Amino acid sequence: MKSLFASLNTIRVRSYIIQAVVVLSIFLVIVLIVLNMITNMRQRGIPLGLDFLDSETGFSVLQSLIEYTELSSxxxxxxxxxxxxxxxxxxxxxxxxxxxxxxxxxxxxxxxxxxxxxxxxxxxxxxxxxxxxxxxxxxxxxxxxxxxxxxxxxxxxxxxxxxxxxxxKLTPNALFFVMLAVLVLLIIAFVVIRKYAVNYLNRTGKIFPVWRPTLIAMGLYGLVFLLLFDNMFAFExxxxxxxxxxxxxxxxxxxxxxxxxxxxxxxxxxxxxxxxxxxxxxxxxxxxxxxxxxxxxxxxxxxxxxxxxxxxxxxxxxxxxxxxxxxxxxxxxxxxxxxxxxxxxxxxxxxxxxxxxxxxxxxxxxxxxxxxxxxxxxxxxxxxxxx
Amino acid sequence: MSQHEQGKNVGQNLGESMGPHREPFISVENLSFAYKGLTVIEAMSLQVMPKEITCILGASGCGKTSFLKVLAGFIHPSSGVIKVRKKIISSPYHLLAPQKRGMGMSFQDHALFPHLSVYENIVLGMKSKPPKEYKQRLEHIVHELKLTSLLQKYPNSISGGEQQRCSLARALLPAPSILLLDEPLASQDVELKEKLILKLRSLIKENGITALLVTHDQQEAFYMADRMGFLHNKRIIQFSTPYEMYHRPNSLWTAQFIGKGSFLAGEITQGMLQTELGTIKNFRYVPLNKPDTSSMLLSHSNVGYPKPQEKKQIKVFFRPSETQIDSRSAIRGKITAVFFQGDSFLYEIILPSGAKVLSQMSSHYKYALGEAVGLRIRLQNLTAFESG
Incomplete structure (x- = not known):
């Protein structure tokens, strides 16, 4: 019997026991508080639950990013x-x-x-x-x-x-999405070409031009974008x-x-x-x-x-x-x-x-x-x- | 003493390259700088010849590292001019940015980039060049400096010695026209050090690099240097070949710092040196106020020195290897200290006058502490310093 006690009386076991006791008591306190709260609320007739989320609010809000009126929930x-x-x-x-x-x-x-x-x-x-x-x-x-x-x-x-x-208010039309797609394609092309250029440099020791063509392409794209700007959106x-x-x-x-x-x-x-x-x-x-x-x-x-x-x-x-x-x-x-x-x-x-x-x-x-x-x-x- | 005699006496012929008529690659003129109000270097002059390894030797904390940083452009001098190939790179009116000086540098604390692997550290200086161009040299350097197995590792996971070799490889790869080395092999193991010194020397020579190395390690300096300067008390007090530096020191400081040796007091009478060990006829006389030779390409040891004056107090300098224990000698002394050095013993022997001399003997000749011995000293090529 004494040997069992001695074998449990190690630093590790002791620290586990102390931690377990602390966690349990904290948990117990929380449970007590919650139970007490529920009882009190019930006595005062205050309902608890998320059912209120479906009811109307009856007031408006200064700014909303989605459709919202006084009638919303x-x-x-x-x-x-x-x-x-x-x-x-x-x-x-x-x-x-x-x-x-x-x-x-x-x-x-x-x-x-x-x-x-x-x-x-x-x-x-x-x-x-x-x-x-x-x-x-x-x-x-x-x-x-x-x-x-x-x-x-x-x-x-x-x-x-x-x-x-x-x-x-700008409402984009089809042309805008075409321009957007072109931009995405250009970015993908840039990433791919740049990767190829690094490879090419490592393989042959020669530089494959990337930055200058990129700058020219960006400039051209910007110009076209500005020229077509009026045609890409419906203005309100x-x-x-x-x-x-x-x-x-x-x-x-x-x-x-x-x-x-x-x-x-x-x-x-x-x-x-x-x-x-x-x-x-x-x-x-x-x-x-x-x-x-x-x-x-x-x-x-x-x-x-x-x-x-x-x-x-x-x-x-x-x-x-x-x-x-x-x-x-x-x-x-x-x-x-x-x-x-x-x-x-x-x-x-x-x-x-x-x-x-x-x-x-x-x-x-x-x-x-x-x-x-x-x-x-x-x-x-x-x-x-x-x- | 003419150039011809000089070569003969020195016994080390470095050929044409030693001629003083060639243009220096780096020229430092009257350089001074202060750090936190403290003068570190004062009116220093130095000339480094192209494709040579020049070594500055000096005690720890004498300003060697600061001097290299001034050359590299990290510290600004308070006065003086630095020229590279006759072009001014640093003067009170103009400072060239460190990046534009074309100087590579290996640092005392290695200064590796911790976020890059050993390989990435080494090739960073070649960012703008295609790998094809330097691949072969990279492999050669990496192999010579024993870095092959470390390339994928990160600086914090390798030893100090390995970090130092990596730092050397990084500085060598771009083959800068000038390479500044700050204690380049101080962290290496003794058995590896000698091999690395020779490898480093050949890597520098292969690439035609002009190198300036600072160290407190005499062995490193002797092995590496074509010429060396001794930095003492804010300036270079002797600038010569390593051989000259050892055998023909031009000041008490140099003699004391470089190698081991002992001094013996004496007096000059009738042009000859009277010492406890007898009369010495042939000696090199170094007066207290000798001409400043720091800016000379090669300080010819006796150039411009006056003839010894009568009744001057002097100190004669002996190397331990020239002082031999010989029981037949009439000069007697007593051993006061014994240092075992492996292949030899270093004995400290006290003479009847109380002066102490050092003697180096093969370790097969063993003498006990306190033993009375005889001394035989080779009275040639001695240097006599005026002692005031």
Whole structure:
């Protein structure tokens, strides 16, 4: 009997037992909470379940990417909210990446003015709360932009006002899809020819021309595209009415303000990351590349960027996730994102707090995990190989 | 001393290439530079002849690496001019970008690219050239430097010595007209080192490369160099053939740093050297204020030196191999230290005056610590340094 006890009294067995006890007690607490909640809700007569998703919402939404009216269901509203959140996030992510990388590289410049400007931008916008910044840009743009009866117009058909940005709606016709197919074919041809050229170089030691023909083809295609532009779409111009504009396509001001402020805020962090990871590439690496006669562009392309990328991806993933999560501050300026219309208005209307909160959280969790997955996948492809 | 006599005395004939009339390939004039406010090199001049291997020898931390980086263009000098084939590449008014200097370099810390395989590292410098053009040379270099089995590996997974050979291959493949080598074989195992030195030398010579090598390793310098310079106290204080450097040091510093040796105090009377070991008639006299020979192509050891003055205090320099233990000798001493060196013993012997000399004897002749022995010294080709 004593020997059995002694054989179980090892570090490994002890740690397993302790872990099992902890997991069990956490599980027990959760079960207790859920049971208690269900009992309380039943006593107060609050229903639990997803059946409410089929009922009418009875309110309209400022912007929706799919067909939605007051008569649509909560399920449809849920989808509208998700799409609006994704829309503002994607625009924000693209903008913040462009601003962040540009500022980050400019920060490394030897030009005094460039350096000071970028440092000032980073230090100011990184150190102010994001909610304050969203409100700031909101009030600024609302002061600057004219009312809809006196819009700021670019050309005849683009109008910018407090109501948003109105521009012609383009409905592509057959010719557009033909041009699109030609573009796809050209890209495939380029990839194939480039691969062949590399092979040809390795086999014969001679260079097969790729870049010059590609540039010529791109130029020609661009020219044809511009010439045929009017024939590729059916245009529906915005029409001025008593209450602003009708028809055409519009972007509401809130979308622009929210994605802009999110991008400006997050870009400060991205810029610092970009700078840090480029600086983290050892000076000796640049010297070694220079000693091989590599020109500055080649040095960046083959030595600095590949090494900087593997440092930058993990923090960049975090920053992207932050931007997506911060988009839930939309409520502050009335942009109809998932939190504003679903976890806000829909919750108040239906009173289904538990279900709506869980659904909303599930959406953000899925979005974040999806971004993490994509970034990890990319990270694996650029990370340092050590065999 | 004429050129003819010089060759005879030195005993190492390097032929036409040693003639001082040829144009130098790299010419460094009055170069100075400071690092963090500290002067590292001051008014240094150096001339490197085409297709020769020139070696700069110096103690650790004397600025060898910085000097190479100034040549390569990574550090900017505070003054002075560097010319390659008479064309100025660095002056206070003009700095040519490192990429345009046509100088290859192998680094002390190897500086391999961690994200590229050994093969990709080696061929990176040939990016703009078709593989056909360099395939044969690549195979040759890879074989000579024993890298064949490592090509697909990544730098972080190979040893320091292997990384160093990879770095050498990378620098050699583009066959730059000038190759700068920073301690090129410092990480190699002893038994491989000698072979690699000869291989590296022939790879450089085959490709007609002008090489400048810095090292603290005398063996490496002696084996590789056509000419060598000794860097001490911010400048090159002696520039000559390796043979001259060893046998005709032009300063106490050179004598102390290069090889082993011992000094014995003495005095000059009637043009002859009086020492504890007797009177020495034939010797080479090096005064304290000797002319600056650092910029000379070859410092002819006695060129411009004054005749020894009477009553001058001097220090005579002996090599251990020229100091032999011989019981019949009248000069007596006592062994104070014994160093076993494999094929030989190095003995430190104290003379009655308290001066210590080193003696190198074949290890078949064994003497005990504290034993009283006789000393016989070959009194030829000695150098006498004025000691103030």
């Amino acid at each position: 909560y399920a449809k509203l849920f989808l509208v909210g998700i799409l609006n959140t994704i829309l503002v996030s994607v625009i924000g992510l693209v903008l913040t990446t462009i601003i962040g990388f540009t500022v980050g590289i400019a920060r490394l410049s030897n030009n005094w003015l460039m350096k000071k400007l970028t440092i000032s931008y980073i230090e100011i916008f990184r150190n102010l709360p994001i909610l304050l910044q969203i409100l700031f840009w909101n009030s600024i743009f609302r002061q600057i932009l004219p009312t809809s009866d006196n819009p700021f117009s670019i050309g005849e058909n683009i109008h910018i006002s407090l109501r948003g940005i109105f521009f012609p 111009n915005p029409v001025a009415t008593r209450f602003g504009f009708d028809k055409g396509t519009s972007v509401i001001l809130e979308l622009f303000i929210l994605s802009f402020s999110l991008a400006v805020y997050t870009a400060t962090y991205i810029a610092e990351q970009v700078r840090a990871s480029i600086e983290a590439v050892d000076k000796g690496q640049k010297e070694a590349a220079a000693a091989l006669g590599l020109k500055p562009f080649m040095m960046l392309r083959y030595i600095v960027i590949p090494q900087a990328l593997r440092i930058i991806i993990p923090p960049l993933t975090n920053l992207y996730l932050n931007l997506v999560k911060n988009s839930s501050l939309a409520t502050a300026i009335g942009y109809p994102d998932l939190v504003a219309i679903f976890a806000g208005t829909a919750l108040n209307q239906s009173g289904r707090a538990i279900e709506i909160m869980f659904l909303t959280m599930a959406v953000y969790l899925s979005l974040s995990l999806l971004i993490s997955f994509l970034m990890n996948w990319y990270n694996r492809s650029v990370k340092l190989i050590e065999r």
